[in-house]
Amino acid sequence: MPEASANIGVVGLAVMGSNLARNLASREGNTVAVLNRSRAKTDELVAAHPEAQFVPAFSYEEFAASLQKPRTAIIMVKAGGPTDAVIDELVKVFEPGDIIVDGGNAYFPDTIRREKAVRSTGINYVGAGISGGEEGALLGPSIMPGGSDESWVTLGPILRSIAAVAEGEPCVTHIGHNGAGHFVKMVHNGIEYADMQLIAEAYDLIRRGTGKTPAQIADIFAEWNRGELESYLIEITAEVLRQVDATTSLPLVDVILDQAGAKGTGAWTVQTALALGTPVSGIAEATFARSLSSHPEQRAVAASLPGPAEAFQVPEDQVDAFIEDVRLALYASKIVAYSQGFDEIRAGAAEYDWTIDLGAVSKIWRGGCIIRAQFLNRIADAYAESPELPVLMTAPYFAEALARGQAAWRRVVVAAAQAGIPAPAFSSSLSYYDGLRADRLPAALVQGQRDFFGAHTYKRVDKEGTFHTLWSGDRSEVEAEDTH
Numbered sequence: 342m343p344e345a346s347a348n349i350g351v352v353g354l355a356v357m358g359s360n361l362a363r364n365l366a367s368r369e370g371n372t373v374a375v376l377n378r379s380r381a382k383t384d385e386l387v388a389a390h391p392e393a394q395f396v397p398a399f400s401y402e403e404f405a406a407s408l409q410k411p412r413t414a415i416i417m418v419k420a421g422g423p424t425d426a427v428i429d430e431l432v433k434v435f436e437p438g439d440i441i442v443d444g445g446n447a448y449f450p451d452t453i454r455r456e457k458a459v460r461s462t463g464i465n466y467v468g469a470g471i472s473g474g475e476e477g478a479l480l481g482p483s484i485m486p487g488g489s490d491e492s493w494v495t496l497g498p499i500l501r502s503i504a505a506v507a508e509g510e511p512c513v514t515h516i517g518h519n520g521a522g523h524f525v526k527m528v529h530n531g532i533e534y535a536d537m538q539l540i541a542e543a544y545d546l547i548r549r550g551t552g553k554t555p556a557q558i559a560d561i562f563a564e565w566n567r568g569e570l571e572s573y574l575i576e577i578t579a580e581v582l583r584q585v586d587a588t589t590s591l592p593l594v595d596v597i598l599d600q601a602g603a604k605g606t607g608a609w610t611v612q613t614a615l616a617l618g619t620p621v622s623g624i625a626e627a628t629f630a631r632s633l634s635s636h637p638e639q640r641a642v643a644a645s646l647p648g649p650a651e652a653f654q655v656p657e658d659q660v661d662a663f664i665e666d667v668r669l670a671l672y673a674s675k676i677v678a679y680s681q682g683f684d685e686i687r688a689g690a691a692e693y694d695w696t697i698d699l700g701a702v703s704k705i706w707r708g709g710c711i712i713r714a715q716f717l718n719r720i721a722d723a724y725a726e727s728p729e730l731p732v733l734m735t736a737p738y739f740a741e742a743l744a745r746g747q748a749a750w751r752r753v754v755v756a757a758a759q760a761g762i763p764a765p766a767f768s769s770s771l772s773y774y775d776g777l778r779a780d781r782l783p784a785a786l787v788q789g790q791r792d793f794f795g796a797h798t799y800k801r802v803d804k805e806g807t808f809h810t811l812w813s814g815d816r817s818e819v820e821a822e823d824t825h
């Protein structure tokens with residue numbers, strides 16, 4: 342058996358695991374033990390990176406023996422059954438006080454279940470969301486760990502050493518107990534869906550409204566990236582739009598099949614939001630927009646349905662103003678998407694009894710992850726000023742931005758509807774904004790309908806109590822049991 346020389350281990354050496362192991366090994370003070378189910382990946386990694394001085398293990402017993410106590414291992418295997426399989430093996434060779442970290446993309450209820458099961462053995466279990474893809478894993482990801490306070494004492498310094506750094510601060514914080522880290526990572530991905538869809542809608546409106554080429558629109562995005570929209574996603578959008586296909590010499594975006602894929606984290610975010618009763622309409626529309634795009638058979642049939650009689654063309658002298666309107670609409674819709682995402686985290690924390698510092702979450706997303714953006718500093722400021730803020734978009738900075746952008750936002754949504762250009766994320770964000778700020782909502786009528794067909798009762802604006810109208814009787818009102 343090897344001597345216990347490593348302070349951290351990685352199980353699963355595909356692209357994410359091997360990059361994370363290399364990242365760990367490159368930081369002062371770390372010695373990294375590595376293990377993979379099939380031996381070849383371990384041999385390849387160790388041979389390709391002698392500078393990392395990995396401690397290879399070829400069995401779980403060897404792996405455990407090579408780790409100093411408390412043993413700490415990060416699992417980076419295919420999410421789902423493989424994660425459970427690795428946990429089962431680690432539990433056999435680890436001891437109470439040791440720490441098992443799942444760095445894969447687990448669904449947070451699985452993390453809650455696993456944490457409970459592993460905790461019963463005395464071993465700590467930490468579900469850690471890791472964002473940033475392959476490059477992030479190697480150079481510095483944004484890390485969202487859950488788990489116990491005890492495990493954070495050992496794990497904190499290790500994760501801080503490998504995380505991305507934004508404005509001098511490592512992009513990692515202890516999110517909360519059991520599944521809190523994977524929950525926050527899930528919502529991060531949901532917000533990412535919304536942000537990408539909004540950018541795509543902005544591109545589509547400009548292209549179809551002004552006839553600008555993808556390369557010209559790339560310049561517009563590059564310009565936007567120098568202002569309040571500055572973000573990784575805007576930056577890469579300009580790169581993608583500028584790319585020319587080597588085979589056809591056409592803009593690459595015109596030869597990519599217009600069917601967007603998804604790995605499921607957007608759907609999880611929406612399903613969870615539905616269960617929590619939290620309207621994340623921007624994320625939902627973005628997720629559904631990908632689904633809609635991926636039904637070519639339905640799209641082929643529906644292509645015969647009529648659209649507007651007149652073609653959409655922004656007059657020459659209004660092109661610059663239209664583009665500025667789209668920019669403002671994009672920023673306003675983005676504020677709504679993030680506001681909704683943070684609302685879901687707040688609701689999740691209340692439901693699962695986590696104490697989550699929303700300002701700290703926004704800060705660790707400033708580097709390493711896909712939604713990194715200047716904008717996140719404003720979110721951190723808002724929560725620093727008002728930690729219990731019930732609606733993020735009402736923070737002074739965002740309220741001002743929405744006030745500044747709302748007229749443009751409305752013009753863009755109207756233009757999209759009249760032009761027959763789908764803008765589900767733009768328009769649903771505006772509806773959410775108008776819904777939340779409304780003095781009265783037609784929910785009163787919905788309650789009336791519910792009372793009519795199901796005697797579900799209603800409350801009144803002018804007195805306490807619960808009421809029911811005898812709809813099939815004399816239509817007088819009676820006081821009733823609350824069946825809302």
Ligand SMILES: NC(=O)c1ccc[n+]([C@@H]2O[C@H](COP(=O)([O-])OP(=O)(O)OC[C@H]3O[C@@H](n4cnc5c(N)ncnc54)[C@H](OP(=O)(O)O)[C@@H]3O)[C@@H](O)[C@H]2O)c1
Binds near residue numbers: 353355377447
């Ligand atoms: N790729 C990304 O950009 C990205 C970004 C963030 C998070 N993640 C998450 O990170 C994790 C790792 O991702 P990845 O792309 O590097 O790898 P992956 O393709 O998801 O998984 C491959 C790894 O899982 C191992 N594995 C599969 N079944 C196993 C089992 N039953 N028992 C033990 N090991 C098993 C494989 O071992 P063998 O070599 O023996 O087959 C291999 O090491 C995943 O949860 C993924 O969702 C990925």
